[in-house]
Amino acid sequence: MAIAVVGSLGLDTIETPAGRVEEVLGGSAAYFSLAARHFLPVSLVAVVGTDFPEEARRTLEHPEVDLSGLEIRSGKTFRWEGVYSEDMNTRETLRTELNVFETFRPKLHEGIRSFRNVFLANIDPVLQREVLDQLARPRLVLCDTMNYWIHSKRGELLETLKRVRILLINEEEARELTGESLTHRAARAILSLGPETVVIKQGEHGAFLQGRELYFTCPAFPIESVIDPTGAGDTFAGGFFGALARMSRLTDRTLRAAVVYGCVMASFTVEDFGVGGLLRAKRQEILRRAEEIMEMTRFSLNDTPRILR
Amino acid sequence: MAIAVVGSLGLDTIETPAGRVEEVLGGSAAYFSLAARHFLPVSLVAVVGTDFPEEARRTLEHPEVDLSGLEIRSGKTFRWEGVYSEDMNTRETLRTELNVFETFRPKLHEGIRSFRNVFLANIDPVLQREVLDQLARPRLVLCDTMNYWIHSKRGELLETLKRVRILLINEEEARELTGESLTHRAARAILSLGPETVVIKQGEHGAFLQGRELYFTCPAFPIESVIDPTGAGDTFAGGFFGALARMSRLTDRTLRAAVVYGCVMASFTVEDFGVGGLLRAKRQEILRRAEEIMEMTRFSLNDTPRILR
Numbered sequence: 324m325a326i327a328v329v330g331s332l333g334l335d336t337i338e339t340p341a342g343r344v345e346e347v348l349g350g351s352a353a354y355f356s357l358a359a360r361h362f363l364p365v366s367l368v369a370v371v372g373t374d375f376p377e378e379a380r381r382t383l384e385h386p387e388v389d390l391s392g393l394e395i396r397s398g399k400t401f402r403w404e405g406v407y408s409e410d411m412n413t414r415e416t417l418r419t420e421l422n423v424f425e426t427f428r429p430k431l432h433e434g435i436r437s438f439r440n441v442f443l444a445n446i447d448p449v450l451q452r453e454v455l456d457q458l459a460r461p462r463l464v465l466c467d468t469m470n471y472w473i474h475s476k477r478g479e480l481l482e483t484l485k486r487v488r489i490l491l492i493n494e495e496e497a498r499e500l501t502g503e504s505l506t507h508r509a510a511r512a513i514l515s516l517g518p519e520t521v522v523i524k525q526g527e528h529g530a531f532l533q534g535r536e537l538y539f540t541c542p543a544f545p546i547e548s549v550i551d552p553t554g555a556g557d558t559f560a561g562g563f564f565g566a567l568a569r570m571s572r573l574t575d576r577t578l579r580a581a582v583v584y585g586c587v588m589a590s591f592t593v594e595d596f597g598v599g600g601l602l603r604a605k606r607q608e609i610l611r612r613a614e615e616i617m618e619m620t621r622f623s624l625n626d627t628p629r630i631l632r
Numbered sequence: 633m634a635i636a637v638v639g640s641l642g643l644d645t646i647e648t649p650a651g652r653v654e655e656v657l658g659g660s661a662a663y664f665s666l667a668a669r670h671f672l673p674v675s676l677v678a679v680v681g682t683d684f685p686e687e688a689r690r691t692l693e694h695p696e697v698d699l700s701g702l703e704i705r706s707g708k709t710f711r712w713e714g715v716y717s718e719d720m721n722t723r724e725t726l727r728t729e730l731n732v733f734e735t736f737r738p739k740l741h742e743g744i745r746s747f748r749n750v751f752l753a754n755i756d757p758v759l760q761r762e763v764l765d766q767l768a769r770p771r772l773v774l775c776d777t778m779n780y781w782i783h784s785k786r787g788e789l790l791e792t793l794k795r796v797r798i799l800l801i802n803e804e805e806a807r808e809l810t811g812e813s814l815t816h817r818a819a820r821a822i823l824s825l826g827p828e829t830v831v832i833k834q835g836e837h838g839a840f841l842q843g844r845e846l847y848f849t850c851p852a853f854p855i856e857s858v859i860d861p862t863g864a865g866d867t868f869a870g871g872f873f874g875a876l877a878r879m880s881r882l883t884d885r886t887l888r889a890a891v892v893y894g895c896v897m898a899s900f901t902v903e904d905f906g907v908g909g910l911l912r913a914k915r916q917e918i919l920r921r922a923e924e925i926m927e928m929t930r931f932s933l934n935d936t937p938r939i940l941r
Contacts (some may be wrong), residue, residue: 333825340813359941387941409811504649504719506836509852527815528837531851540851540928542840545816569939577933606940613933619849620929622888630878631915632670632696 325364330444331399334367347597348379351444354554355608358588360387360559362569372400372423396423411580429431432455440568448483465489490496493524544590551596555589562588587612636814637664639753640676642710650859657688660753667870667897669696671878681686681709681732703734729782740766749877757792774798779829794826802833850891855900860905864898871897896921
């Protein structure tokens, strides 16, 4: 019942209005694993160079995070540097050094090939399919992507989407992928591309899920001060997929709750640089935030017959 | 228990990706009244010129909309022309002719001075205070404003806010008013300026309400095709204030439901040009959309103890 994640690990240099950090642990597989482990064991498939710091590796080490699929290649680790705007809603990439990630061809070892739950983080859609080809009987495939692949490998991405059960994508990318300017129409258009469910990440506005017969919205958990939004989307994926896979069945009820846990987990990540906030997430606080989201969204329509003329 | 609204009436020329209309009935008082009338009688205080078309007046005529406070002045009616961007999230004003609205000094007749519920639509904050000065015992004062007043009459606006119970403002304006870049922090900062409650309009992302001890979020009702967003904010105000005033007491329960009705009413407006969609709103469909918002937002955390490690 564990989850395999295939994605990136890297060293991020991040500048936000709140400060700057250099070469901290980053990458989609890091955020995803450190969030999903609260729900299920995670096996990580990624590549780093021989310069990957011992401290970064120790950060990932956890009883619920299996690093046996972590490949260490001769060369340098993937590096990314970015700077966020004053309101943190946009960011500029200053530097991307793919290094060993450039020739990453995920090879799943025997133990992972039998996994039923897999998260294909934002990598080349051709590689995402290569991962699927190695899985014996994938049951729940969650896939992320980004505008770069939408524009440069659209055909390959569409091929991959045919084999994906749930697509996770942000609002702007959903519009770019489908050409629909209304986000919920874009979400529905995605359902005709293969996925039976799509989750649209809306940053500070939360997320919504569109299924064939389900539309569920969830606000972001309100954070006192946002320090660094890097990794919030992959953390959402970890909370969402972790909770969903743990509940085993995909029903209206489990999908709704999974979106809430996605929003809750993402709220920890934005509270500090890198994975710092996520590392401090504790069971009690996860539960408290989920309950607070319920409190933020519940209402009653009992008065309606009386007030509506 | 009726509501007085003091705002603008005008003739709008609107171009959106869906088409173009010329000189249709518009203005904050029109949208507000046509939404609020579903909950309570509304008395409208506004000014038009002698050229105000008979058809526009007939559109406003309704058993629940009192036009005795509508001043007809020698001169031309307020006109506005704007064009929306492809995604309708931004618009450009091509023309504003204030005409008789330029020298509008709202005079409340005796019948309206005793009103307890008043909506101060987006007009000069000095005029908003002049309205308050004419009211005998205002109980529930809802106020709207815009970036123009935030920048050009900040001091006057702050004076007005001291006398306002609920401020209605959009996301960007809340940030500009307070200097806070996180919207929910901006909302809390507004509570120190006078209002005990603030409602932040977020367009296609819905709205949220921040009170001293209440934080409630509500998604926008998803519309099949957005034709014209003009007036959505004032329509929200009409649904919100209509429902709230009708329920009489300000409690967590009534405030939450009022935000939902605000979102529901706004969804009718964006479905057609001008007030066309709003005019077609019927009791049954209002109720259905409110119930659908409940369906879109409800979830259960019953699984939590079992799934969280």
